Amino acid sequence: MSEVHVFDHPLISDKLTRMRNKTTSSQDFRLLLKEISLLMGYEVTRNFPMTQKTIETPICEATLPVLKGNYFTIVPILRAGIGMVDGLLELMPFCHVGHIGLYRDETTLKPVEYYYKMPEGAADSTIIVVDPMLATGGSAADAIDLLKSRGCKNIRLMNLVAAPEGIKTMQERHPDVDIYVAAVDDGLTEDAYIIPGLGDAGDRIFGTK
Numbered sequence: 631m632s633e634v635h636v637f638d639h640p641l642i643s644d645k646l647t648r649m650r651n652k653t654t655s656s657q658d659f660r661l662l663l664k665e666i667s668l669l670m671g672y673e674v675t676r677n678f679p680m681t682q683k684t685i686e687t688p689i690c691e692a693t694l695p696v697l698k699g700n701y702f703t704i705v706p707i708l709r710a711g712i713g714m715v716d717g718l719l720e721l722m723p724f725c726h727v728g729h730i731g732l733y734r735d736e737t738t739l740k741p742v743e744y745y746y747k748m749p750e751g752a753a754d755s756t757i758i759v760v761d762p763m764l765a766t767g768g769s770a771a772d773a774i775d776l777l778k779s780r781g782c783k784n785i786r787l788m789n790l791v792a793a794p795e796g797i798k799t800m801q802e803r804h805p806d807v808d809i810y811v812a813a814v815d816d817g818l819t820e821d822a823y824i825i826p827g828l829g830d831a832g833d834r835i836f837g838t839k
Contacts, residue, residue, distance in 0.1 A: 631801055631805050632800070632801050632804065632805050632806060632807050632808050632809060633808045633809070634792075634797055634801075634808075634809045634811065634814070635673065635674075635808065635809065635810045635811070636811055636812075636813065636814055637669075637670055637673055637810070637811070637812050639669060639673075641669055642666055642669050642670065642812050643812070643813075645662045645665055645666050645669075646662075646666060646790065646791070646812050646813060646828075648662055649662045649663065649666075649790075649828050649834075650826065650827070650828045652829065654834075656834060656835065656836065656837040659834045659835060660713055660835055663713045663714060663717070663762065663790070663831075663835065664713070664714075664716045664717040664720075665717060666717070666790060666812060667713075667714040667715075667716070667717030667718055667760070667788075668717035668718065668720055668721050669717075670717075670788060670790075670810060670812060671717060671718045671721045671722065671758075671788075672721065673810065674758060674786060674788050674810045675721075675722070678697060678698075678702075678756065679697070679698040679699070680695045680696065680697060680698055681695070681696060681697075681698040682694065682695060682696070683695075683696045699756075701726070701751065701754060701755040701756070702722060702724070702725045702726070702755055702756045702757075702758070703725060703726045703727065703728055703748070703749060703752050703755045703756070703757045703758070704718050704719070704722075704725050704726070704727050704728070704757075704758050704760060705727070705728040705729070705730060705748070705757055705758065705759045705760065705773070705777070706727070706729060706730075706759075706760050706761065707730050707731075707732055707759065707760070707761040707769055707770065707773050708729055708730065708731040708732070708745060709731075709832045709835075709836070710761060710762050710763065710831040710832040710835060711759075711760045711761040711762070712835075713762065713831070713835040714760040714761075714762065714788070714790075715727060715760065718758065718760070726749040726752065726755065727749070728747060728748035728749055728752055728757075729745060729746075729747050729748075730743075730745065730746055730759075730773045730776060730777075731743065731744045731745025731746070732744070732769045732772060732773060743772070743776065746776055748777075748780065752780075752782060753780060753781035753782050753783070755782075755784070756784045756786075757777060757782055757784060757785045757786070758785075758786050758787075758788055759773055759774060759777070759785060759786070759787045759788065760787075760788045760789075761773075761787075761789055762789065762790040762791065762828075762831035762835075763789060763790065763791055763792075763824060763827070763828075763831050764787070764789040764791070764792035764793065764796035764797065764800070764809070764811065765793050765795070765796050765818060765822050765823065765824050766793075766795055766796055766799060766818065766822050767795065767796035767797065767798070767799030767800045767803075768799065770787055770789070770796070770799075770800060771799055771800055771803040771804060774787070774803075774804050774807055775803075785804075785806075785807050786807065786808050786809075786810065787800065787804075787807055787808070787809045787810065788810045788811075789809065789810070789811045789812075790811065790812050790813070790828075790831070791811065791812065791813050791814075791815055791824055791827060791828060792809065792811040792813070792814050792815065792824075793814075793815055793816075793817055793818050793824045793825075794814065794817060795817065795818055797809060797814065815827055
């Protein structure tokens with residue numbers, strides 16, 4: 631069974647509370663999302679594999695730790711996931727970026743694929759799938775289905791806010807994918823919005839209704 635990592639860092643918690651406030655502007659919402667993504671990225675990458683490399687410092691030769699490989703891919707689920715990319719790229723500018731487009735059918739509440747684009751060789755990289763909200767879990771699970779069908783194996787899921795229902799769906803469908811979140815909320819409304827949540831993340835990022 632996959633692990634759920636909940637980050638209770640004071641800076642993350644404070645920024646998330648400000649994002650939840652309905653009076654927070656789109657500009658501030660985007661900035662806070664970028665900042666939280668950077669802070670969460672530090673923890674999501676904590677157990678990345680390492681190796682040793684011999685270099686010359688200004689003083690002497692030394693064998694020191696470096697990342698094992700340099701191929702890492704950030705995959706936002708469109709459209710709201712885009713808001714988390716800049717923070718992670720600031721932390722890891724060497725990352726590649728893929729995109730998966732899914733939307734929720736308002737009648738069935740099930741995700742529909744409309745876009746898939748990955749960098750060449752992504753199947754061999756470490757992949758971080760990002761989306762601010764993990765509500766029913768359908769979109770995230772379907773996105774990871776798409777990645778696995780193209781040969782991707784080393785996948786992590788990073789969300790800002792998760793509902794227990796979404797975590798359950800993910801663990802049932804992808805027990806090998808660890809989940810990283812800033813908060814686990816109470817549950818879902820009848821319309822599948824997270825409670826207390828922060829509203830529609832895509833609308834709040836881009837100022838749409």
